[in-house]
Amino acid sequence: MKPNPHATTDPYMQLLGLETRLVTPGRAIVAARVGPQHTNIHGACHGGFLYSLADAAFALASNAHGVVAVALSTQMQYFKAVQVGEELEAHASEENLGRRTATYRIEVKSGSRTVALFIGTVFRMQES
Secondary structure (H helix, E strand, C coil): CCCCCCCCHHHHHHHHHEEEEEECCCCCCCCCCCCCCHEEECCCCCCHHHHHHHHHHHHHHCCCCCCEEEEEEEEEECCCCCCCCCCEEEEECCCCCCCCCEEEEEEEEEEEEEEEEEEEEEEEEECC
């Protein structure tokens, strides 16, 4: 695999309607508006959509260093329900960058409200 430190989207992000607003080494912001196609059986935003939004920011931030980074582990906490029409942003920030692993914190926000928190660790692959 070759790293693409300039990547700002992928086919899955496009399918979900995710918009990249910022990518720098160790940081990313990805946004989306919740549509009716993103809801669960209760009519609120599906947790999988929130996870995908956070995961996209995680992937962009962790791969922006120019080294292929693949997820080792993730954890997601859901704090507030999100409704159709809300504009969301996932803010990824690097918490620790090591030679072989790195850990990121991604806050999913609706305006000033933090609606979910994602923590992820990547394995940084070496060129072969």
